Amino acid sequence: MEHRVPEIVEFATRIMTLYSGDLIGCGTNHEGLGFLQDGEEVEIKIQSVGSMKLTVEDPLKRSWERGVYMGADSTNLEAVRRHRPQG
Numbered sequence: 001m002e003h004r005v006p007e008i009v010e011f012a013t014r015i016m017t018l019y020s021g022d023l024i025g026c027g028t029n030h031e032g033l034g035f036l037q038d039g040e041e042v043e044i045k046i047q048s049v050g051s052m053k054l055t056v057e058d059p060l061k062r063s064w065e066r067g068v069y070m071g072a073d074s075t076n077l078e079a080v081r082r083h084r085p086q087g
Contacts, residue, residue, distance in 0.1 A: 035064045 003011075005026070012024055025044055036042065038058035045051040069079035 034066045034068060037063050 003026075008024055008026060009018070012018060018024075023046070036056045038056055038061050040056045041053060042056070043051055043053045065079075065082065067076040067079040067082075069076065069083040074080050074083075
């Protein structure tokens with residue numbers, strides 16, 4: 001993850017009160033992923049707790065490139081092509 005858990009909790013508590021049992025979805029900084037976009041669905045499952053499904057709604061209908069470029073050792077071929085074009 002990009003930020004450590006204590007930093008995430010500190011940030012969250014600046015803008016809201018956390019109560020016992022609250023969850024913070026942290027996600028991942030995986031190369032194949034990108035920003036969620038309008039119309040996409042996300043399902044979060046926690047063993048022995050349950051699941052929650054969300055549909056992303058963006059009234060502006062924006063879109064972003066797929067994939068995250070992680071530098072010279074990147075394994076995401078699409079992101080490598082965008083950031084290191086072959087001349």
